[in-house]
Amino acid sequence: MRKIRAHHLLCMQGFQGYGYSPDFVERMKHIIEVMYSDSSDDVEIVSCCDDICDCCPHNVENVCQKTGDNGKNIRETDALILRKLGFREGYCANFMDLIRYVNRQLDKDDVLEICGECAWKEKCLWYMKNVGLKY
Ligand code: SF4
Ligand code: SF4
Incomplete structure (x- = not known):
């Protein structure tokens, strides 16, 4: 079963092809495609390096x-x-159930608190949508 960091459940929804390295971007794209194409897939939510972090240059x-x-x-x-x-x-x-649940549970104040320090905010579709900004 895939491991997904909690915050990556949000970032995956806002991903627009930007990232830390070409390998990271390819991995992110691949995991998003796989997870969204098979709606029967379950995931384990973690707070450590996950299947996306595997290809990140910041993962040591x-x-x-x-x-x-x-x-x-x-x-x-x-x-x-x-x-x-x-x-x-x-x-x-189930991954898709989690995505729907995340989007029901988190409101604008939650998003501002969670994503406040993120350097990718202005490139993130999920952030922009949830704080009422146009991408
Ligand atoms: S703003 Fe940053 S932390 Fe928040 S969902 Fe987007 S990429 Fe992830
Ligand atoms: S290792 Fe990379 S992808 Fe994983 S949480 Fe850190 S910066 Fe994000």
């Missing part, structure tokens, strides 16, 4: 080093999302 020995804090900040973002969704880490569910 399976720890996100993007913010130089051994992944603490991004794990906290994942934990915040898990709390808002009412899930524990390791929760498994």
